[in-house]
Amino acid sequence: MLATIIIGGIIASFLYAVTSMKSIDFIHRRSQCDSCNENLKWYHLIPVISYIFLKGKCSHCKTKIDLSYPLCELLVIILFVIPLFLGLGLADYTLYYLIVALLIPVSFYDFNTLTIPNHMNLLFLFTGLYLTDLHYIEPIRDIFIVLILHLIYILFSESVGYGDIKLFTVLTLITPINFFIYTILLTYIIGGLFVIFINLYKENINNKIPLVPFIANATVLCFFLYEDFNLIYYGGFL
Numbered sequence: 001m002l003a004t005i006i007i008g009g010i011i012a013s014f015l016y017a018v019t020s021m022k023s024i025d026f027i028h029r030r031s032q033c034d035s036c037n038e039n040l041k042w043y044h045l046i047p048v049i050s051y052i053f054l055k056g057k058c059s060h061c062k063t064k065i066d067l068s069y070p071l072c073e074l075l076v077i078i079l080f081v082i083p084l085f086l087g088l089g090l091a092d093y094t095l096y097y098l099i100v101a102l103l104i105p106v107s108f109y110d111f112n113t114l115t116i117p118n119h120m121n122l123l124f125l126f127t128g129l130y131l132t133d134l135h136y137i138e139p140i141r142d143i144f145i146v147l148i149l150h151l152i153y154i155l156f157s158e159s160v161g162y163g164d165i166k167l168f169t170v171l172t173l174i175t176p177i178n179f180f181i182y183t184i185l186l187t188y189i190i191g192g193l194f195v196i197f198i199n200l201y202k203e204n205i206n207n208k209i210p211l212v213p214f215i216a217n218a219t220v221l222c223f224f225l226y227e228d229f230n231l232i233y234y235g236g237f238l
């Protein structure tokens with residue numbers, strides 16, 4: 001369990017940096033403060049703990065460190081640990097860990113910037129296809145779904161970004177077809193409830209809403225509730 005916590009924190013920290021990177025030379029140079037560019041010491045890079053230890057400020061210039069860093073790390077750690085206690089409905093643990101490790105950092109990035117970096121979609125596609133060994137590819141159905149996704153984009157390009165369409169395309173290629181259908185339905189149910197909830201409290205809301213946090217939420221829920229959803233789906237209740 002301790003190993004899972006440490007690995008989760010390190011992976012989250014690394015992949016959030018990869019998500020936010022502007023160019024490849026980030027890999028070569030050392031981690032720096034976002035505002036003063038001071039090189040960070042190794043003890044400034046311990047997930048979650050460094051943030052608490054530094055009281056959320058850079059030790060050099062005292063600029064506030066973005067809360068997304070520790071929150072992203074904490075959330076990944078929690079989601080890494082849960083399967084140790086609670087079995088997955090879709091018992092593909094490799095896929096679960098891949099999706100958590102990639103979608104949580106991208107969720108925070110999408111929340112902050114309303115964009116999905118292209119290199120993350122590509123990374124998701126190639127690692128996903130490799131780790132699932134093309135097991136969930138169903139050519140006819142996948143092509144059909146990708147066509148529908150693009151039709152949705154053409155019809156609703158005001159509210160759906162092409163980054164979201166690409167992310168859904170990757171998801172359909174690396175998950176079972178019914179899993180993907182539950183995920184997309186749940187994404188819009190959770191997203192819809194959220195919009196209604198926000199509307200109750202705010203008069204004018206920004207009409208652009210980051211979709212990846214809801215996709216990540218829905219995907220993780222589907223991993224745990226997969227068998228229950230299958231019962232409903234195949235049991236004739238739907």
Ligand SMILES: [Zn+2]
Nearest residue numbers: 033036058061
């Ligand atoms: Zn600084």
